[in-house]
Amino acid sequence: MAREGEWGRGGVVPLLGSRLAPAALPEPLLVRPRLLDRLEQGVVGPITLVCAPAGWGKTTLLASWVGAGRAEPPPAWVGVEEGDTGERLWSYLAAALRAAAQGVPGEGPEPPVPDSPPRPDQLELLAAALATRERPVRLVLDDLHRITDPGALAGLEFLLRHTDGRLRLVAGVRTDPPLSLHRWRLAGELTEVGPDDLAFTDDEVADLLVAHGVPLPATAVPRLRERTGGWPAGLRFAALALRAQADPARAVDRFGGDQPDVAAYLRDEVLGPLDPAARDVLRRSAVAAAVCADLADAVAGRADAGQVLAELARAGGFVQHDGGTPPWYRCHPLLADLLHDELDRLAPDELRDLHLRAAGWYAGNDRPAEALRHALAGGEWNRATELLIARWPELAPYEREAPAGPPPPEPPAAAVRRDPELALACAAERAYGGDVAGAEHHLRRAVEQGRDLPAPRRDRFRRLATALELTLARLTGDRAEVRRAAARLVATRTVAGLGDDPRTGAGEDADIRAVAGTALGLVALAEGELPAAGERFAQARAAARAAGRPRTELVGASRSALLEAARGRLRAAEGTAREALATPTCQGWSSRLDCGHAYLALALVAWHRDDSAEAVAHLALAGPATAEPAAAALAALCRADLLAEEGGSAAALRALAEARERAPGRELAAWLTAAEARLRAGVGDVDTARTLLTDALPGFDTGGAEAAALGVALARVELRAGNPRAAGPALPDWATPGAESWPLPVRLAAGLLDAVLAAGGGDERRAGRVLEQVLDLAEPDGYRRVFTHAEPGVRDLLAAHLDSGTAHWATVSDLLRGADERRSDEPAYRPGRPERTLDEPLTERELTILRYLQSILSNVEIAGELSLSVNTVKTHVRNIYRKLDATRRREAVQRARELRLI
Numbered sequence: 078m079a080r081e082g083e084w085g086r087g088g089v090v091p092l093l094g095s096r097l098a099p100a101a102l103p104e105p106l107l108v109r110p111r112l113l114d115r116l117e118q119g120v121v122g123p124i125t126l127v128c129a130p131a132g133w134g135k136t137t138l139l140a141s142w143v144g145a146g147r148a149e150p151p152p153a154w155v156g157v158e159e160g161d162t163g164e165r166l167w168s169y170l171a172a173a174l175r176a177a178a179q180g181v182p183g184e185g186p187e188p189p190v191p192d193s194p195p196r197p198d199q200l201e202l203l204a205a206a207l208a209t210r211e212r213p214v215r216l217v218l219d220d221l222h223r224i225t226d227p228g229a230l231a232g233l234e235f236l237l238r239h240t241d242g243r244l245r246l247v248a249g250v251r252t253d254p255p256l257s258l259h260r261w262r263l264a265g266e267l268t269e270v271g272p273d274d275l276a277f278t279d280d281e282v283a284d285l286l287v288a289h290g291v292p293l294p295a296t297a298v299p300r301l302r303e304r305t306g307g308w309p310a311g312l313r314f315a316a317l318a319l320r321a322q323a324d325p326a327r328a329v330d331r332f333g334g335d336q337p338d339v340a341a342y343l344r345d346e347v348l349g350p351l352d353p354a355a356r357d358v359l360r361r362s363a364v365a366a367a368v369c370a371d372l373a374d375a376v377a378g379r380a381d382a383g384q385v386l387a388e389l390a391r392a393g394g395f396v397q398h399d400g401g402t403p404p405w406y407r408c409h410p411l412l413a414d415l416l417h418d419e420l421d422r423l424a425p426d427e428l429r430d431l432h433l434r435a436a437g438w439y440a441g442n443d444r445p446a447e448a449l450r451h452a453l454a455g456g457e458w459n460r461a462t463e464l465l466i467a468r469w470p471e472l473a474p475y476e477r478e479a480p481a482g483p484p485p486p487e488p489p490a491a492a493v494r495r496d497p498e499l500a501l502a503c504a505a506e507r508a509y510g511g512d513v514a515g516a517e518h519h520l521r522r523a524v525e526q527g528r529d530l531p532a533p534r535r536d537r538f539r540r541l542a543t544a545l546e547l548t549l550a551r552l553t554g555d556r557a558e559v560r561r562a563a564a565r566l567v568a569t570r571t572v573a574g575l576g577d578d579p580r581t582g583a584g585e586d587a588d589i590r591a592v593a594g595t596a597l598g599l600v601a602l603a604e605g606e607l608p609a610a611g612e613r614f615a616q617a618r619a620a621a622r623a624a625g626r627p628r629t630e631l632v633g634a635s636r637s638a639l640l641e642a643a644r645g646r647l648r649a650a651e652g653t654a655r656e657a658l659a660t661p662t663c664q665g666w667s668s669r670l671d672c673g674h675a676y677l678a679l680a681l682v683a684w685h686r687d688d689s690a691e692a693v694a695h696l697a698l699a700g701p702a703t704a705e706p707a708a709a710a711l712a713a714l715c716r717a718d719l720l721a722e723e724g725g726s727a728a729a730l731r732a733l734a735e736a737r738e739r740a741p742g743r744e745l746a747a748w749l750t751a752a753e754a755r756l757r758a759g760v761g762d763v764d765t766a767r768t769l770l771t772d773a774l775p776g777f778d779t780g781g782a783e784a785a786a787l788g789v790a791l792a793r794v795e796l797r798a799g800n801p802r803a804a805g806p807a808l809p810d811w812a813t814p815g816a817e818s819w820p821l822p823v824r825l826a827a828g829l830l831d832a833v834l835a836a837g838g839g840d841e842r843r844a845g846r847v848l849e850q851v852l853d854l855a856e857p858d859g860y861r862r863v864f865t866h867a868e869p870g871v872r873d874l875l876a877a878h879l880d881s882g883t884a885h886w887a888t889v890s891d892l893l894r895g896a897d898e899r900r901s902d903e904p905a906y907r908p909g910r911p912e913r914t915l916d917e918p919l920t921e922r923e924l925t926i927l928r929y930l931q932s933i934l935s936n937v938e939i940a941g942e943l944s945l946s947v948n949t950v951k952t953h954v955r956n957i958y959r960k961l962d963a964t965r966r967r968e969a970v971q972r973a974r975e976l977r978l979i
Contacts, residue, residue, distance in 0.1 A: 092172055096156040099140030099219075103313075105288035108141060109281060110946030112274065116142045116247065118948070119268030120215055123237050124261050125247045126254075129272040130394040131346035132310030135249035136219055138275070143217065152215035152247065153177035163226035170216075170233075177214045200235050208241035221248040230255055252392050272394035276307025289316035297326040304332055306409045308394070314339050334414030343415050347395055358385045359396070359408065363416035364431045365447070367399075367407040375438040376431055429455045440464065443627055443662060445471045446509045453485035453506055458492045458499050465502040469541055470588045470621070471628040473548050474509040475599070475671065484515055497527035501541050508548045516552075520545055540569040540589075547596055556600045563593040587624035591617050595632055602636060602707050605742015611640040627662045634660075635671045638678035639702075643711055645821025647682045647858035654678040673702030677712055684715045685822065687861035692719060710736045710745040714752050722866075724966050725935030726760050747773065747783035751790035763798045770794065782819045785809045789827045796830065796868060801837050808834070812850075825855050825863045833870045841877070848878050852885040864892045915976065917960050926953045927973055930966050 116138070119125030127135045143152060153173035157166065207214060224230055234256050236244050248254065261267035277285065282302045286293050293301065305311035315332050322328040334343060348356055361377045362368045368376070370383020386406045389396040395412050398404040408416060420428060432455030439448035440460075445468035452461040465472065484507060493500045500523035507515035520542065527538045547562035566589055594617030601610035618633030634657040641650035654675040662671075680695035692715060696703075703712040713736030717729035730753060737749040750773050757766040770791040777784040788809040795804035810816065811827035819827075828851035836844035855863065864871060872893070879889045919927065929939045940950045954966075961976075963969035973979045 092169060096158070096169060097173055097176070098154055099143050099217075100136070100156075102137060102140055102144060105285075106137070106141065107281065107285045107288055108145065109138070111948055112138055112270065113142050113145060114946050114948035114952070115268070115270055115274065118952075119270070120213075120245045120247060122261070122266040122268060123242055123245060124256075124258070124266065125245075125268040125270070126258075127247070127249045127270045127275075128251070128253060128392075129270075129275050130251055130392055132308060132342065133272055133275045133394055134309035135275070137309070138270075139217055139219060139247065139249050150212065150215075151177070152217050152245075154217045155219070157218060157220045157223040159223055161223065161226075163229040166224060166226065166229050167232075173216065174214060177216070200232055201239070204236050204239040207236065207243045208239070210243050213243045213245050215245045215247065217247045217249075219249045220251075221254050222250040222252050224254070227255075275309065277302060277305075277309060277312055278307070282307070282312060285312055286316055286319070289313075289320055291316050291319045291325055293319065293325045293329070297329050301329045301332070304329060304410055306411065308409065308411065310342065311339060311411050314342070334411030335418040339411055340415050340418070343412055347412060348415075351389075354379075355385050355389065358382045359389070359412075360416050360419055361431060362386065362406070363408060363413055363420055364428075364451075365435050366413075367405045369403045369405050371403075371442075372435070372438050373406070376434045378434075433457060436460065443471075445628075446474075446506075449502060449506050450485065450509075453488075453503060456486070458488050458496070461502045461506075462496050462499045465498055465505055465541065466537070469505070469544055470592050470624065470626045472505045472509060473544070473592055473595070473629070474511065474552070475595075475632045484512065493522060493526055497523045497530065498538060498541065499523075500526065501538070501545060504545050505548075508545060508552065511552065513549060513552050516545070516549055520549070536569065540566070543569060544592060547592070551596055551599065556603070559596055559600050563596050566593045585624060587620045588626065590620035591624055591626055591629045591633075593617075594620060595629055598633065598636065602640075603705070603741060605707055605710075605740065605745050607640055607643060607707075607742070607744055611637065611644070614640065627660055631657055631660055631662045631671050635674035635678075639674045639681075639708065639711065642678040642681035643820065645685070645823075645825075645858070647685055647860070650678045651682045654682075673699045674708060676700075677702050677708055680715055681711060684718065685862055686859050687865050689719055689722060706739050706741045707745060710740040710749060712736075714748060717752060717756065718866075720935070721756055721759070723935070725937070726756060727938055728935050729756055743777065744783050747777060747786050751786045754790045754794055758794045758797045763794060766794045767791070767798070780809070780813075780815055782823065785811075785816065785819050785827065786823050789823055789830065792830050792834075793826075793868070796833070801834060804830070805834055821854065821858070822860075822863060825851055825860060826867075828854070829863065829867055829871055832874055833868055836870065836874055836877075844874060845878055845881055848874060849883060849885075852883065852888060856885055856888050861892065915960055919957065919960055919978065923953050923957050923960075924978065926950060927957055927969070928979055930954070930957070931970050931979060 116125060116127075127138060129135055143154065153170075153176060155166075155169045155173045161169075218224075233246070237246060237256075258267060279298050279302055283293075283295065283298050286298070286301075301312070301315060305315055311334075314336070315329075318332060318336065318338075319325040319328050334340060348359070351359070358373065358377045358379070362373045362382065364376055365372060368386070370386070373382035373386055374380055376382075386396060387398075387404070390398045390404075390406055395409040396406055397409070398406050407413070420431070423431075432451045436448045436451035436455060436457065439445070439451065445464055449461055449464045449468075449472065452464060485503075488499050488503065500519045504516045504519035504523060507513075507519060523538075524542060527535070527542070530538055543562060543566045547559060547566055550556075550558035550562050569589065594613050598610050598613030598617055601607075601613055614633040614637045618630055618637060621627075621630035621633060634653055638650050638654035638657060641647075641653060657675040658672060676695045677699040680692045680699060683689075683691035683695060696712060696716060696719075699708075699712060702708045713732045717732045720726070720729035720732065733749055733753040733756065737746060737753070740746045740749055750769055754766040754769045757763075757769070770787050774784060774787050774791070777787065788807055792804040792808035795801070795807055808830055809827060811819070811824050811831065816824055816827075828847055832844045832847040832851065835841075835847060864875065875889050875893050879886065879893065883889055925943070926939060929942065934942065936950045936954065937947050939945075940947045943950070958964060958969055961969050961972040963972050970979070
């Protein structure tokens with residue numbers, strides 16, 4: 078339907094009603110409360126930008142927000158079209174603003190909105206009129222990026238700055254509009270919803286598939302989200318495609334960006350608007366899974382390729398960067414499929430040249446595995462063989478983040494007969510990508526051709542083949558065969574020289590020790606044998622450094638850092654972790670697993686030092702490392718404590734229980750059991766905590782580190798239950814020589830409990846002496862949490878110790894401040910507090926949530942119980958705190974009880 082405009086050079090200009098209201102929403106529509114809540118929070122400020130490339134659901138989100146009735150009063154809506162002039166755009170803005178102003182009752186006359194591009198004085202009149210309104214006018218501009226008229230943008234920005242916050246702009250854009258966004262961003266008044274926010278979560282993917290009637294098993298949902306990158310349009314294409322499949326779960330792996338509908342959309346909406354140079358950079362860079370600026374320049378053959386990728390990554394969505402220095406870029410999975418399809422259509426010589434450019438860059442930048450893959454893909458058989466012989470220790474895979482993709486073409490039989498090492502190179506390439514069957518095929522082919530090699534080349538060949546056997550044993554999880562293959566590798570003799578063979582420099586003894594030691598360390602870690610793993614990694618790391626193998630050294634360094642943190646040697650762990658993260662090898666998307674172990678080590682360090690924010694940040698960066706059972710157990714210890722600190726005790730207990738079920742080794746199981754018992758006692762479930770520990774203790778050797786951790790936990794439980802006489806016998810003797818082998822956190826906790834029990838028994842002198850010994854152990858590594866989150870008596874013990882004199886005066890003073898801050902965050906119940914009524918009563922929903930706050934449920938769990946979004950629950954909780962004059966959950970509950978609200 079068209080509406081009449083009120084001006085125009087040729088008379089009345091019709092206005093399309095379809096541009097003044099949201100379009101019909103797609104069916105089936107998936108409502109996403111977390112994003113609607115984000116918009117609700119955003120419109121409190123002057124500007125909310127929903128910024129993402131095509132197909133990320135910007136218009137759908139804005140229309141569903143308006144259609145859901147959450148935006149009250151209804152906002153003005155303008156859909157911007159290509160080619161809108163300033164006059165044409167302002168006519169729509171005038172109509173939309175008038176309609177929005179008329180929809181607010183009790184606001185008096187509508188603001189003087191001019192019908193044509195306003196003069197400065199008209200803008201001032203309009204701004205002044207809007208500024209006097211009691212309720213703000215909300216304006217939605219969909220596809221704001223299409224506005225190119227500088228005057229229209231300047232007028233819009235003038236109104237936003239001078240209406241005293243009464244004009245609220247919500248805009249859907251593909252790129253940042255040319256407004257002074259930095260001002261609002263700096264003032265904290267800009268809300269931004271980007272591709273990362275718009276991407277579907279696993280739960281949302283599952284809901285969308287149900288809405289489309291696609292019976293996909295739950296285990297396949299994460300695979301589909303990964304294949305589509307959470308891209309809303311891609312997921313709708315996938316849902317339509319999978320609905321027609323007899324076996325949707327198998328079809329997920331075949332769904333890609335080269336499918337006709339997806340490819341057409343990506344070509345028209347994503348690649349089409351780009352200039353030819355940018356499209357060419359994207360296509361050529363797709364020869365590698367991820368590129369940095371230098372690599373992009375090398376494969377694209379131009380000096381500005383990195384700048385082009387950086388510009389494309391600013392919009393996010395389809396070109397992403399990892400945030401490192403230098404940044405590495407990769408394409409969205411479906412776009413990468415399309416670009417690979419276009420690469421395959423290149424002339425063979427052109428494609429071969431791209432692979433060889435990539436191989437040269439990787440070889441020159443200490444990335445031999447990638448260099449080998451591209452050398453084989455480019456048919457450079459000699460280069461591939463030389464890479465294997467010279468760099469074999471760096472070709473052992475230690476992570477499997479993603480499949481390697483299709484194998485490079487097989488070398489001709491004549492080339493393999495001449496050089497059996499070439500087949501070993503093919504096997505190494507397949508093994509690095511996790512293709513065990515392909516690697517075994519090439520290894521058999523190599524062994525068959527290498528039987529008649531002359532010495533000493535035969536000895537070198539045997540070493541390389543044995544190293545591959547070790548790799549395959551690791552990939553298949555055959556730990557016994559790993560040990561046997563490592564022994565065979567160590568038994569191979571060093572080749573001093575190969576006569577006239579130009580490919581000298583075969584494996585030295587240090588290489589053998591590094592590769593075999595690393596493999597054995599990984600086995601020990603997987604079995605939960607932490608001390609043995611630490612020794613293996615330390616030896617392997619030293620050997621790798623001596624041999625000049627940075628990739629192998631990184632593996633040892635990252636795990637060594639984690640094991641040092643697990644034993645409580647915080648300074649050593651922090652130094653090793655930061656050294657690992659600073660290596661060039663630990664950059665970009667490659668080596669994320671190794672870097673993840675280093676980040677997890679830093680998370681444990683920050684946790685022990687009572688820096689919760691830092692611990693949470695490092696845990697988020699640990700990523701793939703936490704999928705390994707031993708690392709997952711250590712991460713659970715840290716994460717559970719942090720969850721409990723924020724009131725999420727139920728979630729914390731689940732995390733510990735899940736980690737304990739798959740924890741390798743007795744030591745990690747003991748630590749997790751002790752942590753669970755402590756948490757249960759902390760929420761008042763003393764009987765369960767005691768039973769957990771008493772059931773576990775008989776399975777461990779008295780005096781060992783595992784029994785010590787359980788004994789300390791049992792003593793703490795008894796103390797929490799008010800049984801100091803039972804706590805004393807349960808507490809292990811932390812001062813014996815054998816206790817020096819315990820993890821330092823266990824020794825510190827035991828010492829603190831010993832001091833508390835001594836003080837409780839009236840032996841103040843012994844309590845002070847024991848506390849000083851604990852401080853002697855704790856201060857060099859910067860321990861804080863063991864003091865600040867200890868039993869209530871520790872704070873008073875520290876205060877008395879400060880008065881009586883200590884060599885750690887500054888540390889104790891700081892610990893007391895920390896304990897006092899924690900106490901002020903969680904104030905004690907004061908029954909004598911005078912009663913008064915609330916200035917603002919709680920709503921029925923707030924009263925309901927207040928009752929849940931008495932439990933140990935987290936905000937996420939409360940949201941699940943009430944079928945609300947987490948952000949909605951958080952908003953209600955903030956209102957409860959404000960109305961009850963509280964800052965923490967416990968204080969709010971206590972205040973509510975005083976007022977007899979619960």
